[in-house]
Amino acid sequence: MISAATFGEPVGPRDARAALHEVSADPLVRTDPEVERLLIAEEERQRDGLELIPSENYASPAVRAALSSVLTNKYSEGYSGQRYYGGQEVIDAVEDLACARALRLFLRGKECLEWDANVQPYSGTSANIAVLLGLAPLGSRLLGLQLTHGGHLSHGHRVAFSGIAYEAHQYALDPTTEHLDFDAIRALARRVRPAILFSGASAYPRAIDFRALQSIADEVGALHVADIAHVAGLIVGGAHPSPFPFTPVVTFTTHKTLRGPRGGVIVSRREHSAAIARAVFPGIQGGPHDHVTAAKAVCFQEALQPEFSVYARQVVANARSLAERLAEHGFRLVTGGTDTHLLLLDLRPHGLTGTEAEAALDLVGITANKNTIPDDPRPPKDPSGLRLGTPPLTTRGMREDAMRRIADWIAETLLHRSDTDRLTRLREEVRAFARAFPPP
Numbered sequence: 001m002i003s004a005a006t007f008g009e010p011v012g013p014r015d016a017r018a019a020l021h022e023v024s025a026d027p028l029v030r031t032d033p034e035v036e037r038l039l040i041a042e043e044e045r046q047r048d049g050l051e052l053i054p055s056e057n058y059a060s061p062a063v064r065a066a067l068s069s070v071l072t073n074k075y076s077e078g079y080s081g082q083r084y085y086g087g088q089e090v091i092d093a094v095e096d097l098a099c100a101r102a103l104r105l106f107l108r109g110k111e112c113l114e115w116d117a118n119v120q121p122y123s124g125t126s127a128n129i130a131v132l133l134g135l136a137p138l139g140s141r142l143l144g145l146q147l148t149h150g151g152h153l154s155h156g157h158r159v160a161f162s163g164i165a166y167e168a169h170q171y172a173l174d175p176t177t178e179h180l181d182f183d184a185i186r187a188l189a190r191r192v193r194p195a196i197l198f199s200g201a202s203a204y205p206r207a208i209d210f211r212a213l214q215s216i217a218d219e220v221g222a223l224h225v226a227d228i229a230h231v232a233g234l235i236v237g238g239a240h241p242s243p244f245p246f247t248p249v250v251t252f253t254t255h256k257t258l259r260g261p262r263g264g265v266i267v268s269r270r271e272h273s274a275a276i277a278r279a280v281f282p283g284i285q286g287g288p289h290d291h292v293t294a295a296k297a298v299c300f301q302e303a304l305q306p307e308f309s310v311y312a313r314q315v316v317a318n319a320r321s322l323a324e325r326l327a328e329h330g331f332r333l334v335t336g337g338t339d340t341h342l343l344l345l346d347l348r349p350h351g352l353t354g355t356e357a358e359a360a361l362d363l364v365g366i367t368a369n370k371n372t373i374p375d376d377p378r379p380p381k382d383p384s385g386l387r388l389g390t391p392p393l394t395t396r397g398m399r400e401d402a403m404r405r406i407a408d409w410i411a412e413t414l415l416h417r418s419d420t421d422r423l424t425r426l427r428e429e430v431r432a433f434a435r436a437f438p439p440p
């Protein structure tokens with residue numbers, strides 16, 4: 001109990017707050033109330049709103065405990081058993097555990113012996129850069145999905161390392177179906193003869209046939225790199241086709257559908273592992289973030305539990321419900337629907353831009369992100385689409401009925417975005433609803 005006597009007279013409101021900070025058990029409250037306030041504000045935002053960004057999720061308390069552990073104090077450049085600093089017995093064990101679990105996510109029993117995992121990449125982009133640097137001479141040819149058709153910057157966009165340091169070519173979606181067109185990709189690959197063929201996407205709502213892309217890579221002598229950043233968790237949970245064991249190099253992030261800490265991983269057939277390891281360190285990175293490595297190990301362990309496949313399937317079922325209900329409200333879905341955790345709305349028929357939609361939804365506490373649609377007539381900074389995804393809300397325990405309700409709120413917000421009284425009412429409804437599903 002804090003009393004005036006404890007801290008001396010006089011105690012005004014300002015002094016009482018300072019005193020509270022002194023006795024708090026939370027070290028952040030004691031040492032940096034300014035940052036603490038910001039963290040509380042973000043915690044409230046995450047709790048009181050509906051997060052529909054498909055590349056986000058809520059990491060578990062166990063993942064967050066590992067992230068804030070003493071492992072952040074350690075330097076450990078190098079790899080297990082071959083470090084440039086002493087005191088590595090615990091760090092080596094943590095990294096070995098994370099690598100073993102990363103393989104177990106995707107491969108069975110003896111299969112693991114032919115593969116290696118590198119858990120040191122700081123992010124998905126670093127993982128892709130390391131693969132390029134390790135396995136393709138600078139200036140050689142790459143082929144990846146165009147950014148505006150749902151691809152990722154790190155697959156050969158001209159403003160990114162992949163497009164600056166390599167001769168990048170890009171494939172597009174079929175203009176009618178908006179699906180991947182394997183005949184067109186094959187024809188382009190025959191012409192380009194890329195060293196690396198990337199599969200994987202950031203804003204493609206359909207299941208990706210990795211086997212079809214592997215057969216194209218085999219035909220043209222390219223190395224197929226499957227970037228499963230978005231769908232890794234769905235693959236582990238059996239809710240999306242896997243690129244294993246026929247794809248020689250697979251990269252992914254741990255913070256999206258896998259529900260772990262922010263970071264990247266590369267899993268490769270053993271023949272590529274040494275070149276990839278050298279490219280990660282010392283090629284593009286310094287010391288690994290050991291606290292993140294521990295958190296990756298924790299999230300892999302969580303994803304190896306049977307409940308995780310229930311989660312992954314629910315993520316897809318939820319995305320389907322959200323898509324169907326939005327279609328009933330008259331919204332056009334790119335590709336006509338979804339097989340995954342995400343959907344993409346083409347807002348042109350409603351006379352709206354992605355930026356306007358994102359801003360209107362922000363006002364009612366629904367967080368989404370503007371996105372290009374295939375062959376978007378508008379620029380990427382102010383595109384025609386809106387990308388929505390269900391991984392975070394599924395982590396909060398929401399199911400199909402909740403998705404239909406959220407679709408109704410999205411439609412009402414977008415169709416009445418200048419009605420401020422209505423938006424105020426919607427904000428209260430969204431807040432009350434969100435609070436019934438607290439994040440972990």
Ligand SMILES: Cc1ncc(COP(=O)(O)O)c(C=O)c1O
Nearest residue numbers: 055123124125152201202229253
């Ligand atoms: C397909 C794909 N690859 C790579 C990345 C990059 O991940 P990061 O933001 O961790 O660099 C993303 C991020 O959204 C992605 O969607």
